[in-house]
Amino acid sequence: MFENLTQRLTQTFKNLRGQGRLTEENIQDALREVRMALLEADVALPVVKDFIAKVRERALGQEVMQNLTPGQVFVKIVNDELTHLMGDANDSLHLSVRPPAVVLMAGLQGSGKTTTVAKLGRWLRERERKKVLVVSADVYRPAAIDQLKTLAGEVGVEFFPSRPDQPPVAIAQGALEHARRHGFDVLIVDTAGRLHIDERLMAEIQDLSKTLNPAEILFVVDSMTGQDAVNTAKAFNEALPLTGVILTKTDGDARGGAALSIRAVTGKPIKFLGIGEKTGALEPFYPDRVASRILGMGDIVTLVEDVQRQVDQEQAVKMAEKLKKGKGFDLEDFREQLRQIEKLGGVSSLLDKLPGMGEVPPEVMAQMKDNKQFKRLEAIINSMTPQERRYPHIIKGSRKRRIAMGSGTNVQEVNKLLKQFDQMQRVMKKLGKGGLGKLMGRFNPKAMLPGRGMF
Numbered sequence: 001m002f003e004n005l006t007q008r009l010t011q012t013f014k015n016l017r018g019q020g021r022l023t024e025e026n027i028q029d030a031l032r033e034v035r036m037a038l039l040e041a042d043v044a045l046p047v048v049k050d051f052i053a054k055v056r057e058r059a060l061g062q063e064v065m066q067n068l069t070p071g072q073v074f075v076k077i078v079n080d081e082l083t084h085l086m087g088d089a090n091d092s093l094h095l096s097v098r099p100p101a102v103v104l105m106a107g108l109q110g111s112g113k114t115t116t117v118a119k120l121g122r123w124l125r126e127r128e129r130k131k132v133l134v135v136s137a138d139v140y141r142p143a144a145i146d147q148l149k150t151l152a153g154e155v156g157v158e159f160f161p162s163r164p165d166q167p168p169v170a171i172a173q174g175a176l177e178h179a180r181r182h183g184f185d186v187l188i189v190d191t192a193g194r195l196h197i198d199e200r201l202m203a204e205i206q207d208l209s210k211t212l213n214p215a216e217i218l219f220v221v222d223s224m225t226g227q228d229a230v231n232t233a234k235a236f237n238e239a240l241p242l243t244g245v246i247l248t249k250t251d252g253d254a255r256g257g258a259a260l261s262i263r264a265v266t267g268k269p270i271k272f273l274g275i276g277e278k279t280g281a282l283e284p285f286y287p288d289r290v291a292s293r294i295l296g297m298g299d300i301v302t303l304v305e306d307v308q309r310q311v312d313q314e315q316a317v318k319m320a321e322k323l324k325k326g327k328g329f330d331l332e333d334f335r336e337q338l339r340q341i342e343k344l345g346g347v348s349s350l351l352d353k354l355p356g357m358g359e360v361p362p363e364v365m366a367q368m369k370d371n372k373q374f375k376r377l378e379a380i381i382n383s384m385t386p387q388e389r390r391y392p393h394i395i396k397g398s399r400k401r402r403i404a405m406g407s408g409t410n411v412q413e414v415n416k417l418l419k420q421f422d423q424m425q426r427v428m429k430k431l432g433k434g435g436l437g438k439l440m441g442r443f444n445p446k447a448m449l450p451g452r453g454m455f
Contacts, residue, residue, distance in 0.1 A: 009078070027060070043257040091270075102214040103120070103216045103217075104189050104205070105191060115151065118148065119274065132157040133160055135187065140164075144192075223247040234266050243268070247270055331390070383407040
């Protein structure tokens with residue numbers, strides 16, 4: 001998310017280097033570039049105008065402090081205003097009501113609403129330790145009820161059964177009564193979506209809202225629809241007392257205009273981002289962290305939280321001990337690292353949170369974020385024998401051909417994997433000798449090119 005915007009802003013800030021102070025003259029071009037970058041990111045025009053005016057007001061005549069460049073000062077100003085634009089701080093779910101707290105989900109068809117119900121149920125169960133019940137009041141879309149039932153089983157929350165011939169309000173009342181009797185903390189209600197906003201949809205959701213008196217009414221919207229996302233959020237907000245927004249499919253949105261516009265246009269906070277198809281791919285929305293990502297400074301806080309939550313700590317300790325004892329890093333270990341990256345949301349999610357990614361050319365970034373490469377690498381390793389994974393140096397001509405055939409790849413790809421593994425093996429040897437400081441000191445995003453140590 002925000003790749004295009006990050007690239008443009010990174011170049012803009014570079015152009016401000018070498019100036020003694022920020023003046024009308026030397027920030028005019030920078031502001032023009034920022035304006036164009038925001039418009040290209042599909043940010044609403046009134047939002048762009050207001051944002052630029054605030055940045056200009058703060059930047060004009062700003063003295064450059066010692067050891068800071070004008071570019072760095074300008075980045076600080078833009079960072080502050082971006083954070084303010086998106087809401088200053090994380091707006092968490094307000095569930096401090098008499099149980100069960102009802103969360104009513106609204107949105108158009110195709111926005112990922114039913115999947116988001118499951119993601120939110122999993123997040124509440126794992127992160128907030130809540131007992132969660134989910135129910136589908138979508139009686140119009142074929143298989144909607146069965147879809148939620150299946151997803152509920154996957155994420156470990158209870159599903160309240162419903163039928164297409166039942167009125168949505170009756171379904172919701174039955175689920176609420178069940179949640180009260182059985183001590184559930186949260187009830188999440190999935191509602192019917194439509195291809196467009198219509199009176200019937202609004203009337204039905206309004207009836208559900210009056211019946212349930214929900215603690216949260218969340219609007220689920222596809223971020224890739226850009227300005228349409230903002231317009232539909234505004235329309236729903238006029239019909240319902242929305243408490244927040246969940247942006248879905250942000251992993252496929254290179255622009256990010258919806259995230260920057262919704263708060264300003266609707267006044268409602270973005271509470272979560274859907275960052276992938278898996279049921280664990282939901283993260284709370286932190287305006288300051290997102291602003292940092294947009295400006296190419298990464299999001300180390302979220303990355304550390306992800307690692308602590310997703311990475312197998314016992315496996316990590318074993319790896320550290322192995323390296324410390326000077327034992328070789330083999331292809332079994334390499335495969336395990338690929339799987340750990342997959343747990344963190346894939347290479348795309350990982351790179352978005354690393355600082356300096358704005359320095360990487362767009363075409364290279366696209367290659368680096370191709371998760372299919374990781375699948376091919378794992379397939380190649382899986383096609384090897386245990387002995388070959390432990391002793392890669394024995395893999396020669398005939399073995400390479402067999403491995404390529406077994407993994408559906410070619411010998412060139414097997415050679416490329418072995419070369420990348422050799423580079424990573426050298427890095428791991430240095431880590432085992434306590435060379436982390438030196439490695440981090442030489443960190444350069446531009447060097448993370450395919451075939452040149454990107455893993």
